[in-house]
Amino acid sequence: MNVAVSPGAHPALVLNADYRPLSYYPLSLWSWQDAVKAVFLDRVNIVAEYDVCVRSPSFEFRLPSVVSLKSFIKPSRHPAFTRFNVFLRDRFQCQYCGIRDDLTFDHLIPRSKGGQTTWQNVITACSPCNLRKANKSCRDINMWPMQMPFAPTVQDLHNNGRLFPPNYLHDSWLDFLYWDTELEP
Template identity: 60%
Template sequence: MSYFPLSLLSWQDAVKAVFLGRVHIVSEYDHEIHSPSFQMRLPSVVALKDYVNMDRRPAFTRFHVFLRDGFTCQYCGVQERSENLTFDHVVPRCQGGGTSWENIVTACQACNLSKGGRSPGEARMPLMSWPRCPSIHELNANGQGYPPNYLHESWRDFLYWDTELEGETEGAILQ
């Protein structure tokens, strides 16, 4: 069972995947999209038609970097919502650093600006943890702490299977 979206698609990519027959629409938003000859409700949750092995290397995405780092700036330790975070090249691009799992960390905007084009040592900003490629299982475990108020309501039925249900359960008898 997965606790986080394995992929976040733009609405354009989701619609394209529907038309290419790669996904099933599981849930939809109320919002409709239109063309001159077609209209459809926008998909909010889709499921791949073909199984994807979970033991593979996870996709290198901004969301997965934030999830690996717990939505926490790796320089100052502040935890933020994703829209307030950036990613930072540990070895700056101007010094030959690449954009990969092993060189990207989550940073708040203030720390990213403060560090600039310097290494953490040059900027005197030590890292809380060194960047590395996580496993899918590690991302899944980190996803259990994914901020619940960030998700669209239509996703909740598909992501939170282990949350306590509302209502009276004490003294209930199963028949």
């Protein structure tokens, strides 16, 4: 199929050398331009292609939809402590009431009482619950999280990331995104 290819169209799913995505959330994607460049620099293998070509006056090339790195990148063992990763660990829901709107984070032991900003003391909370708890301890206000905070592994975050698939999933990506999930009987 020969069509004009817009710059933001036809991203390529990027797999590590073991054919697992580099990241699930956000999903490891490259623009078609970066994927083509990596092919020509011999950094990736083409695993699957779109039915779309790009052309120069002397060359035609089908756009890759899935590429795998030729060199394995060892995944980080310990995810970075970021607001996004706290939200992902807590599945983007308030750990007090379960809603998914107006999220912030809360210190179980308030900072004003010596609480640290660490994996073990920070949870996702909606603004109303956070305001209600204020600078009190969970015990003082009898307000307990559904899940106690913990330092997640990369696998924990990947598993949670699978619960929030991106808006666009090309058919050629599906075998690589969910190949290690448990099958239904």
